[in-house]
Amino acid sequence: MLGPACRMTAFDAAPVPEPAARSDAGALERFLREVERRALRMAELATGNREEALDLVQDAMFGFVRHYGERPDKDWRPLFWRVLDSRLNDWHRRQRVRGRFRIWPAPHADDDEDPIASAPDPYEPGPLARLADGEASAALDAALRTLPLRQRQAFLLRLWEGLDVAATAAAMRCSEGSVKTHLSRALANLRRTLGEHQ
């Protein structure tokens, strides 16, 4: 479910800083090599299909290089995730329009949460703690796939990719407040879903 503050315009219509220096191809390749695996996993979690995920990552690489390859390398990270996020949103919209596959259950309404029920129990060791790696990995994948797209993106960009709130907001084209809201709800949903696997 998309947050109200999120803009769904094309990524290349959003304002970006002007280039300060030309980048070199070697640095660009190193950057893409560094992010491509995480990008693939992110796309795979969004689509549930590796082939589609590979196509989306390739498309994102093309778009990123075409539009932002000349930008200073310090700007690359949020811009790359912005391009991929845009591709994932487009894919998600197409799926909804076509109604072909329901990869995930009906999206959660972001406003129907009981904050007391979703609050963590301080005496619990936490989800994933009692599972072996293989089981935990499968449980985590399944739990991430049940999240609404924006919540999953906020979780992955903020806590896995390590972007700060501002960079995550830039990548998701929404306000910093929306990022915090999406992340908070993602954590509550993951805690609840993974808790069911204990």
Added chain:
Amino acid sequence: MNTPHDENWIERARALLDQSTDALDAATLSRLHRARQAALAQRRGMSRRWALGAGVAAAAALMLGLGLGLHRNGQTDRPAPATPEAAAFQPADIDVLTGDDDALDLYENLDFYAWLDAQEGGSSG
């Protein structure tokens, strides 16, 4: 937002996600490699097109400049004369200055020829 309790399982989740990227199979890694190389090749192609475009534009500008220069040489417009004497100077004066003897003779004896012309006019009238 995150409690210490959250930090534990989030760290575990992060480690599991990292493991999943390390465990990607060779075919998938090869596809990623090809995708990356194709994206970078597109960039090199763009650079070449830019260079070609710049070359064509420079050649066109050069041709235009040459064309304009040749056109101006064919025209008779000159800069405005700096003094009245220069303004009075006529192209025919060049004959006098370039050593044509007949023209120089005419120029030296202008008074005589003017008198002769008056005499002939008077005798015929």
